[in-house]
Amino acid sequence: MNLRPDPTFHASAKLAMQAPVETYGFTVMLSPDGSQSDGIAVIDLDPSSKTYGEIVHQVIVPYKGDEFHHFGWNACSSSLSPLTGHAFLERRYLIVPGIRSSRIYVIDVKDPLKAKIHKTIEPEEIFAKTGYSRPHTIHCGPEGIYVSTLGGGGPDGTDGPPGIFIMDCETFDIIGQYEMDRGEQDKHYDFWWNLPQDYMVSSEWGLPPQFENGIVAEDLLSNKYGHKIHFWDLRARKNVQTIDLGENHQMALEIRPAHDPTKSYGFCGVVVDTTNLQGAIFTWWRGDDGKWQAKKTITIDPVPADADDLPELLKGFGAVPPLVTDIDLSLDDKYLYVACWGLGEMHQYDVSDPMNPVLAGKVELGGIVAHHKHPNGKDFAYGPQMVEVSRDGKRVYWTNSLYSTWDDQFYPNDKGGQMVMARNEGGNFALDQDFYVDFPEGYRAHQIRLEGGDCSTDSFCYPNV
């Protein structure tokens, strides 16, 4: 407990943008075949440092096969909420779940160069206390730390629906299920909220048998992956409305609400439209009548390709789907970054008018067929995937792995992990030639968290003024 609020807590997104810039990043190190233990790489992001752009420390966990994917902080700017006041928590621990093992590690990064495991929560405890498995996305909010899960109970995670559970934000004890009335929600992926307006939005990927051993083509072609987004009364823990984006819009993943809490809109990325292989972004918003609505505001076309250049899974289609696998919204709510993992492109949309996004910039790197090289001349495995934007919006970092078994299906000949950075300055969005982090042999890279918070971490309780 601090005597003053943690200096990395900001009342508004605007104040967070003006705060000192990040000097460290934390990135998942994934051993895709479980032959090594997964870990968190600590990366030096201070340009004045001799070790800038290098992995300066690794926290390697004792178990193997956890499959790290997403992770988050124990506390963020939501701690300044005038209602729930946890202002004296420290932003100090990373909550890192294994989506294959259902184990959660709490990693103390107070001194990033000496980061270490603080606590391990074993899978049995999570199963027993929540009935859920395969923990995934982390957000800190009114009742503590909220953790979304991808699976329900039972060995294959299909005994009961997946959902969200709550952890105590000081002791990291598992408290229990979040939902009191889940409505028709039966799959889960991402979630985020607007704390003063008291709503939450959640999305759907698929159930564990649909992803753990690779993408199930029959399920995809028969539209059996998730295609709905759910709107919740956050504090009443009740699903108040479900919007079906249309069953052809397979895998509604990342939920990105506007950071300014006076706004009642946000975005959701859809991986693939099974009718035409397009990737899509939906804008969702609350109408004047209080009802939620959603409309497709961005489509990205597939690119025709020779079957010989395509992996087995895509040969029959004769095209590369964009595969919109991650999106991230800058803190000023101006730019939406859209990872097109199949094409090998990172798009930058100006979403100042959220109903009419405009493509403002584009970086080409990797790709199933394109194989764009980095400006430094090196290869980039797979395509742009997990994207994280610096608080000031000037640096956009990303890595390349989607999910162990899926990487191998879409990119059977690629291996390795990289983290790169593009600069967004003076109306120009382009890769930084000098920033290229190659991961140690056998490791892939996934989600990135920036020291002091980033654009998919902090929830703000006060408007920009």
Add this chain to the structure above:
Amino acid sequence: MIADVSTMAALWWAVILSGLYHGVNPGMGWPLAVSAALMEGKPRALPKALGLLALGHFLAMLAILLPFSMMLILVAWQVEIRVAAGLLVIAMGIYLVINRRHPRILARVHPARLALWSFLAANAHGAGLMLVPLFLGLCAVDADAGHQAAGDLMRGNIPTAFLVASVHTAAMTAAGGVIAVIIYFWLGLRFLSKTWFNLDLVWALSLIIVGAFGIYSALQHSS
């Protein structure tokens, strides 16, 4: 009589000071007034929010003080009641020293229900209890002014409870309101987090001190 008058004045000042003290504590809600005005984009949402917070706080004070004012009918047990009340306040303080966790129930309240939030926040932090020894002291001084019948006493104590709760809440609202207005109109949000201090321990110790004072004055009064 002169001693009584100065004791009385001191106790009323304590009621006012406790109000100012509660008011500056962000845990009693002034940041909510700033947030309400910013979210609605209208300055007039600020006094409205302060009013709702004051209402909740006032009711929380009454909820604690009124039962004690009823008990004071038992004039013969006055000292015991005051000692027991002091012990209760000390116990709450010790509980808050040991259990530094924040009450999770507050996280379930809808952000628009400010009066309910304020009521629950005040009770959860023992804000009403902090007033009990002061209130009982005031009632005792009053009672000394003349040997009154139980009915008169009760008629005297209940208005005192209302008066104590009102004065305390007014002081609290003034203190919190001043901070909220300064932040909203002049300093801006950057100073919001800068004005927050972790008062948890100080708060708990305040309860212990006030409780001890209650016991001390009860025993002194009886001797």
